[in-house]
Structures are given as C-alpha cells and as structure tokens.
Amino acid sequence: MDQTLRDQITDISKLSDEELSLLIAHAQNRQLKKGEILLHEGEVCRAFYLVEKGYLRTYYNKKGVQINLSFAFEGNFTANLKSIKNKQGSEFVIEAGEATMVWVFNIDAISVHFNTHPQFTLFVRRLAVRLLLASEEYSNLFKLYTPAERYQHIEKNNPQLLQRISLSQMASYLGVARETLSRIRGKNH
Amino acid sequence: MDQTLRDQITDISKLSDEELSLLIAHAQNRQLKKGEILLHEGEVCRAFYLVEKGYLRTYYNKKGVQINLSFAFEGNFTANLKSIKNKQGSEFVIEAGEATMVWVFNIDAISVHFNTHPQFTLFVRRLAVRLLLASEEYSNLFKLYTPAERYQHIEKNNPQLLQRISLSQMASYLGVARETLSRIRGKNH
DNA sequence: AACCACCTGTGATAAAAATCACAATCGGTA
C-alpha cells in the first residue's frame, strides 16, 4: 500500500526498514482541493511535502500577479527551504493545482530523532541538495536561454509538464507573456 | 596566521580543533594570475574553493560570449556542485578575476575521513546548502524583477559587488546589455 | 609625454516582447 511512499523516500537516501517506518509514522496525510493553499505567504515553512496525487504549484505574488516558480507532481518532494532554514516567513505560496493528496513531513517532529537516527539527518540534507540543484538547473534557463530556447528545453527535458499544466501557467513559469508563448508554440508547429 | 581560514570554515559548521586541523591539512594553496582558469569547461569539479585574496568568477560560455553566473570574494567559498555531485563535466568555467589566492579542498581527499569524522560530512553538506541557497536567491532576481529592479537589488543588498567588478561584468551578471545597464545607472543618478 | 588597451556613456536604429483587444475553441453542465 505505502510501498511507493517507501520507494520515493529511499530514492533520496537509503534507510533501514525500522527507520523508514519511523519516518513514515511522522508523515501526515492531507487532501487538498484545487486552489487550496498548503503554505501561505508569510508563514514559516516547517515541513517538506511529498505529492501522492495531483500537483503542487509554488508561486510568488508580485503585486497581485502570480509568478510560478515550481511544480511538484506525483512522487516528487517540494518545500520552501529558505524559509525552513532561516525560520523566516515564506515569500512564496504553495498551493494545489488540482485535487491533491500530499504527505506532510514535519521537520520538528523528525529532528527529534536526529541524534538517535543519523540517517534522518542525511536524508533531509540529501533531499535539500536535490531540491536546490533542481532549482538551480531551472533558474539557469533564465540566465542562459531566450524564451523560445526555454520552451524547447522544457519540451525536450520535461515534456510531461506540458501535458499537465495550461499554457498560461507555463508562460508564467517561463517568464513570458501568455501571448508570446502561444506564438513560440505556433512557430515550432 | 590561518586563523581567518579556521573562522571561515567554522562559520559554515562547527568542528573540533583536531578536525579543523585535519581539514586544513588537506587544503592546497593556489596562486592564480588574472584570467587564469581554475575549473575548465568539460572538466569534472572535484573540489570546493575558498578565496583568500582576489576573486573567482564563474561563467557560462554561450557561443563565445561569456555569461557571468557568480562571483566569490575574500572569505567566500565556491564550486560547481552539479559537476561534483553527478561527476559530470562542468558546463561552467571558474577563473580568477584578479590576481587571486585560493584554498583548494579536494573532495576525494576529504571523503576518506567521512566515516571516522562524521562532522566532515555535515560540513560539506552545510556548505552545499549554503551555496545553493545563495544561488537560488540570485536566480530569483531574474524571475521576479525587471533589469532596473535587479540592479537596485544589488545596490541595496550587495553594494560591495559594484565596487569590485566593472560595469561590463555586472551587465553580464544581470543579464542585460552593457549599454542598458549604463542607462539604468544614469537614471538612478 | 605619448601610446595603448580597456572601459563607459550616448545617440540612432532594429529586434523582441509586452500589452491591448477580440475572436475562436473547448469542456462541462443545465
């Protein structure tokens, strides 16, 4: 039943069966409706999230306009690491893009076991490095490529993203106007 | 003599005196002339670098045009973490922006001690998280701000950068043409 | 001082993208 959950955790870092069970015992299950917010702006993030069904969208609210920063689909983790690490209010919002089921791993609950289970420390740090490397990869798109090249990069390296989210959401993610992305897409026929 | 070196390391993660000495024993000192390359394109990065004097510039070579990605000044670490982690050739070049003195911490040399000195593992991971969070912070400039806002953000949060590097280097770092940055700067009088 | 390499400012023009406006399409539903 929660075998996939176990697989997704051990994909980050190997844990003993006992440690796995202990970690999972701390995971809380949450059901979110489309548009429901998991982490509010200004709220300190105290957990990382694993998506079981649906997807989570992270965005920045710039004067009422939402700028998409990341998407996490089935089997992927997400969090606001800056907020967690610095214990500061989140600049970003994490919300459900569809009806979504997530596992919530509360950091405080887990950190209680850091001394007795050093593998937990490793797991959390590996997860952080993985999330941050992915974030760096994505953000280099903006430094190194033009809007059209960014779209082609997604087409090539992350095509499932195009199936799951609307053109408008993708335009915000790629940092271009919806109309511009529509024209880019038209050119590539 | 190397008290500042010790301080810069313990700023990342606390180590015992013995561990500090062991770590420092693995650090190699390198002198670089202006323009000398520390990490070549295609080379696998196997170390992290601590700048003692001068500065290191990381850039991406796009069809002969250098696009600046980061600068590390006195007391700061840098590396190509993606290359280290995935053991893949670096897409980026790290070179000295001035006559520069660096401490080179070879990962393989240090990892030998990971089992006997778990604090080394922690140190490396903390360093990685710090570098990646800084990288994320910087890259959000591109998603969230216009060129003029980016420049003002640097003026406010990192003014020493403007003292140390030329307008041309800064323009490449901010992702705008040199002329555009000159005009932005003119407007802010 | 004379020279040179490099950097910066600025005008003119071209290219790219944003914005505005509106028509067309698609799904779900009464």
Added chain:
DNA sequence: TACCGATTGTGATTTTTATCACAGGTGGTT
C-alpha cells in the same frame, strides 16, 4: 442543444531592450 467560463490564437500597437557606431575617459607602460 444552448449556455457559460476558462483557455488559447492572433492582429495591432506600444514599450522595452539589444545592437551598432562612435566619442570620450582612465590607467598603466615605455
């Protein structure tokens, strides 16, 4: 089927930025 809301395509226009060209300026070196 007819309606409604959300999404997408597309033309016209404006705004922003890049590109090109060139004129100072600066600092180091001989």
